Amino acid sequence: MFLTPSDRLSRIKPSPSSVARARVLELMQQGRQILDLTIGEPDFDTPGHVKAAGISAIERGDTKYTGAAGTIELRRAIAGKLERENGLRFEPAQIFVGAGAKQVLHNAFAATLNAGDEVIIPAPYWVSYPDMVLLSDGVPVVVPTSVDNSYKLTPSELEAAITPRTRWVILNSPNNPTGVSYTRAERRALADVILRHDGVWLITDDIYEHFHYDSGRSISPVEAAPELIDRTLIVNGVSKSYAMTGWRIGYGAGPAALINLMVTLQSQTTSCVSSISQAAAVQALNGPQDFVAQCVAEFKERRDLAMSILNTVHLLRCVTPSGAFYIFPSCAGVIGKRTPAGRVIETDFDFSMYLLEEVSVAVLDGAAYGMSPSIRLSFATSIDIVKTACLRIKEACEALT
Structure with missing residues (x-):
């Protein structure tokens, strides 16, 4: 007999960001070169003095x-x-x-x-x-x-x-x-x-x-x-x-x-x-806090670059983020548009899939965050990836009719 899930578990769903990340990794394993803007964590390594403290705890038996x-x-x-x-x-x-x-x-x-x-x-x-x-x-x-x-x-x-x-x-x-x-x-x-x-x-x-x-x-x-x-x-x-x-x-x-x-x-x-x-x-x-300031400075540079490109995309409406490392453009302007393949974009999920399939840029749809039609982009990745991905998003939007 199959084990029946609890009523409690039936109320919830897997984390959309985890599901999206798994899909991106799957495509990468198939050889696709995906520019991943779904990431929800800094792309920097843990500071050396923090890692050393963990190693020291192991060595002294903590x-x-x-x-x-x-x-x-x-x-x-x-x-x-x-x-x-x-x-x-x-x-x-x-x-x-x-x-x-x-x-x-x-x-x-x-x-x-x-x-x-x-x-x-x-x-x-x-x-x-x-x-x-x-x-x-x-x-x-x-x-x-x-x-x-x-x-x-x-x-x-x-x-x-x-x-x-x-x-x-x-x-x-x-x-x-x-x-x-x-x-x-x-x-x-x-x-x-x-x-x-x-x-x-x-x-x-x-x-x-x-x-x-x-x-x-x-x-x-x-x-x-x-x-x-x-x-x-x-x-x-x-x-x-x-x-x-x-x-x-x-x-x-x-x-x-x-x-x-x-x-x-x-x-x-x-x-x-x-x-x-x-x-x-x-x-x-x-310990020293200079690592935090360095990260913030790099993220600000990435934010500014991304916004300078996305603000030129007339089908998207962006609110400049004052913090975190995400941009959440409204994509109401793309709803009802046709892709070069003739498919109609009916939802923000459709738009996110269009970006993934056509220009190999991974984003998350706004429905996962309770606000449609929108997409979420993370700039917690290299500045080169941020620039290339945003230019591809612009190109993909300009290709819609």
């Missing part, structure tokens, strides 16, 4: 279980980072270490949601948010934003979405997939809405915090509204800023009562995160 919340050394390093960079004070007991920011988010939902509880998710959104909510018996309440407002949630849109069942609001800034960032004033205005509703908490996903290309820096909501700190979970990690995606270290900082719930869940699932990765993360946070 290869045992740690506490479920993470090592005290790492939680102190995280607390130090939050105070040094964000002006926020947390005790180690208010910090949780997970296997990437994704597990931190999952544990927060699994530890706090009951059937029917609602989580407000502005669209476009990171592909995993709705499925993680569904996996924890919650209800994702997707609130579409507008390209005319640079894909930012407004206070009135947030207010209209809140109901007595609302438990969480998720804000991701700089955003994946749009790259847009909220200003301090915009964050304050959204925080004021949440503060008017006692039972509503905020998750601020700050994983792209350091990838900020305009003046100033990315501001956390609790910096803009300190009185919200008792109802906020800050989610971050070392994956993006230090090119450590495979090390799987994310963290959450919030009220101790919430952190304790997440730790209890962790104690009965993964037990803890790799002790070796935790040692490396301590060095990433406490």
Whole structure:
């Protein structure tokens, strides 16, 4: 007899970005030269001093279980980072270490949601948010934003979405997939809405915090509204800023009562995160930070080059990303157009497949991010690939009739 999947699993689907990546790799293995703009991780190597810290942990025997919340050394390093960079004070007991920011988010939902509880998710959104909510018996309440407002949630849109069942609001800034960032004033205005509703908490996903290309820096909501700190979970990690995606270290900082719930869940699932990765993360946070600045400078150069080309494509409408390493063009202008082969482009998925098949450029369709018709391009790859791929996209658009 075939094993029947649980009802819980039937609510979710595989990550679209993982599926797309698998398809790109499959085509590459067949000999196709694909320019891959689906990548969601920095193309740089982990800094040498961070790798050395991991090797040193192995050599001195730091290869045992740690506490479920993470090592005290790492939680102190995280607390130090939050105070040094964000002006926020947390005790180690208010910090949780997970296997990437994704597990931190999952544990927060699994530890706090009951059937029917609602989580407000502005669209476009990171592909995993709705499925993680569904996996924890919650209800994702997707609130579409507008390209005319640079894909930012407004206070009135947030207010209209809140109901007595609302438990969480998720804000991701700089955003994946749009790259847009909220200003301090915009964050304050959204925080004021949440503060008017006692039972509503905020998750601020700050994983792209350091990838900020305009003046100033990315501001956390609790910096803009300190009185919200008792109802906020800050989610971050070392994956993006230090090119450590495979090390799987994310963290959450919030009220101790919430952190304790997440730790209890962790104690009965993964037990803890790799002790070796935790040692490396301590060095990433406490060590030299010049690597981060170098990465940001290179990403800004790539962004500027990509935008200089894409802004000349009249069928696409782009909002200049102020952070992260993604561009999210609206492709409404290509819908209904015909390819040179005579096929009609009816959806953004059709357009992404057209780019893949005709000019060997891999992008992700906006439907995966809750906003169609759009595509997501990542510039977390070499500047030569970024330039060539954007020129090919322009060529492909000009070939439509």
